Ligand SMILES: Nc1ncnc2c1ncn2[C@@H]1O[C@H](COP(=O)(O)OP(=O)(O)O)[C@@H](O)[C@H]1O
């Protein structure tokens with residue numbers, strides 16, 4: 001016995017996303033225009049001799065330095081060092097953040113005992129711990145990985161926790177009705193329902209983790225992009241120093257876009273505007 | 279207002295059934311059921327339902343009608359095994375309910391579909407925790423359920439791409455895919471738009487009567503309660519309890535249109551109007567005082 005289908009589905013979500021993307025495109029356009037205008041003014045001001053070039057090289061010089069970096073072996077070594085540390089630190093932060101976040105968010109006992117300490121740690125400026133960590137772990141990769149991890153883990157953990165707390169009770173009820181219990185409940189319901197929150201946390205954690213890496217290299221290091229930047233600034237090569245800053249901006253933005261892409265791919269059902277994730 | 283021809287006392291109903299079918303025990307027996315919710319903040323407790331007694335025979339379609347907040351969902355959740363009784367018990371097939379089981383499935387008012395699963399995977403959710411069903415052949419079962427509710431062609435859609443009515447069809451397919459004996463439906467059409475609601479009422483009536491399932495169907499619509507039910511259990515509030523039980527006695531199949539001119543339908547509707555208006559007035563007086 002069959003029941004005929006009536007009105008076709010309205011693909012409302014798709015339409016909404018299309019509009020949002022058009023709106024975003026307009027903002028991107030405006031942003032590019034503003035940046036170009038600033039660059040033009042900057043170039044003009046330096047060329048006119050209003051600012052000494054030694055302090056602020058014009059964009060054209062920075063661009064030349066940037067292109068020179070791309071063919072330099074030392075740069076790519078530093079790049080590999082920094083990114084390797086960020087990837088390891090971030091991977092650790094994701095595993096620990098998601099697992100602990102799910103456990104604490106899902107278990108009321110853990111939530112009332114452990115969560116306050118997590119918030120306390122989160123609000124502690126971990127940057128202040130950097131010298132201590134470098135003293136304890138040395139000038140190599142370990143201290144950088146530790147800093148990346150420390151900065152990245154809290155947003156991931158706390159976002160995941162918030163996500164697990166807000167899993168719809170009606171989904172949990174439905175799962176119970178259809179016999180889903182114990183680990184299956186975690187795997188089939190809690191984890192996927194929390195995933196968008198975790199991804200939002202990972203996005204924030206990645207940005208902070210990269211900051212941690214560069215900071216570690218600044219404060220005491222023998223390699224990496226931060227170290228190179230510090231060297232350039234120390235030797236008063238402002239064009240190379242600014243080119244390094246450009247490199248970091250590019251890396252950070254590519255990482256964020258990549259995770260944004262991942263969010264849309266892995267959690268297409270999630271409406272970011274209704275999410276409490278920050 | 280007394281309407282002895284409408285009211286069918288529980289006892290008569292039960293003895294009639296056992297005499298007719300010689301089965302003995304009804305499929306669902308609700309005995310002196312009470313649920314108290316404790317309020318963590320105030321420390322007090324709220325009597326959601328009290329002294330509920332009801333027997334439902336195998337294959338019967340029972341609608342539960344009452345104003346909102348009178349404990350209908352609470353009552354159904356106890357039968358579903360989601361809420362533990364504070365007093366009394368529910369027996370299904372003679373055995374006390376201690377939790378959810380494959381003999382009972384629920385259709386929720388808010389659909390409660392998994393947004394990350396397609397239609398086909400949401401329907402599969404209804405059988406994937408049952409070892410004997412989730413092996414080979416699950417695909418055919420799931421496809422059959424999808425076709426039964428009229429969703430063929432939408433297997434790969436996500437819930438967010440479907441209208442409310444279609445989402446509830448998914449909820450219905452998920453509930454029937456493992457062929458439970460008992461279907462518990464908590465205002466399944468409450469969030470569906472008015473036009474779709476009327477269409478789906480008739481579809482549910484035809485679907486359920488064809489499969490012979492036992493149904494507890496919660497609603498706050500008088501027309502819906504009469505159109506669908508073999509019997510109507512009217513709830514009263516503060517505390518929630520059974521006010522009366524009516525037998526509809528209207529021939530099936532019923533349709534929204536033909537039933538409007540049925541004398542029995544009109545008689546029941548007027549009676550239920552009076553009963554519910556009394557409840558609503560009482561509730562309003564209570565909340566204002
Ligand atoms: N989990 C709960 N905790 C505390 N009180 C509840 C809970 N669920 C329902 N209630 C209360 O119990 C009463 C009955 O609710 P419910 O069963 O949802 O009624 P209905 O489904 O008829 O609208 C209401 O006063 C409601 O506020």
Ligand SMILES: [Mg+2]
Nearest residue numbers: 350351352464
């Ligand atoms: Mg309800």
